[in-house]
Amino acid sequence: YLAEPVLQNLNQLPAKAAVEFYDLAGISPLPATSAETLLEFQVSNAAPQSVLIPAGFQVGASPAGGSGDMVIFETGTDVYAAPATIAEMYSQQGGLSLQIDTKSQQSDNPTPFAPFGANAARGRALLIGLDSSKAPSPQLSLGVQLATTAGAPPPASSGGSLPLSSAPTPVLVWEVFDGATYQPAELIQDETAGLLHSGIIQLGLPRRWDAGRPPELDAGQQLRWLRLRIAYGQYAAPPSLLFVRINMARAVAARTVADEVLDAVPNSAGRPFQLSQ
Numbered sequence: 001y002l003a004e005p006v007l008q009n010l011n012q013l014p015a016k017a018a019v020e021f022y023d024l025a026g027i028s029p030l031p032a033t034s035a036e037t038l039l040e041f042q043v044s045n046a047a048p049q050s051v052l053i054p055a056g057f058q059v060g061a062s063p064a065g066g067s068g069d070m071v072i073f074e075t076g077t078d079v080y081a082a083p084a085t086i087a088e089m090y091s092q093q094g095g096l097s098l099q100i101d102t103k104s105q106q107s108d109n110p111t112p113f114a115p116f117g118a119n120a121a122r123g124r125a126l127l128i129g130l131d132s133s134k135a136p137s138p139q140l141s142l143g144v145q146l147a148t149t150a151g152a153p154p155p156a157s158s159g160g161s162l163p164l165s166s167a168p169t170p171v172l173v174w175e176v177f178d179g180a181t182y183q184p185a186e187l188i189q190d191e192t193a194g195l196l197h198s199g200i201i202q203l204g205l206p207r208r209w210d211a212g213r214p215p216e217l218d219a220g221q222q223l224r225w226l227r228l229r230i231a232y233g234q235y236a237a238p239p240s241l242l243f244v245r246i247n248m249a250r251a252v253a254a255r256t257v258a259d260e261v262l263d264a265v266p267n268s269a270g271r272p273f274q275l276s277q
Contacts, residue, residue: 143248
């Protein structure tokens with residue numbers, strides 16, 4: 001009984017020694033940062049066009065347990081949320097087009113899938129079919145979540161120890177099928193760096209995007225098809241994804257207060273002002 005607290009203190013010495021050595025080497029902990037999340041917006045199919053969700057759009061989230069103040073998340077970029085859903089997805093591997101389970105991607109435990117197959121090389125492609133009465137315009141935002149190995153540390157950019165991949169990535173091309181041919185889509189933003197990381201992809205769409213069925217699909221529906229094609233190169237390790245979803249945006253746990261009138265602090269040196277927050 002008397003020896004137990006002594007052993008407890010001794011067990012803390014290795015961790016304390018490691019912190020002291022880090023301090024001597026000039027290594028300090030990362031500063032505190034705001035929480036981030038990916039938001040998915042849903043638009044009614046009856047909407048006549050894509051809905052602009054401006055940067056700074058705020059949503060509230062209740063803390064775990066339901067007690068405490070609501071946490072406000074705020075989007076950082078403009079998002080055009082399309083009145084559409086992903087109905088079908090195919091992995092085009094040479095002369096084969098293998099269907100991907102889209103229902104699994106919407107579940108709490110999605111099944112990982114390889115968008116380009118085991119040999120992610122030139123010519124392989126991912127086909128995404130959108131069910132929409134109106135063509136998305138002028139932009140489309142997609143969220144991509146990579147499947148990671150259980151227990152693997154996060155990349156160094158977010159505080160982990162796993163180094164970022166330095167291998168050259170293949171050249172990827174985004175295209176839309178306008179009912180007859182494929183037309184290029186403008187890549188506005190790609191946080192995934194070519195499906196190497198999870199993040200948001202924003203595409204600029206052509207004016208015309210008719211529903212149809214690509215010639216390489218035998219059983220695909222009449223949808224608005226989007227294609228991600230490997231134009232050149234090959235992945236060292238084929239990417240594995242948990243989901244691809246549309247109408248997604250990155251949000252940070254912060255709240256912008258605009259048009260605030262500052263109150264001067266009385267009886268103080270200089271000219272300090274008091275903020276309401």
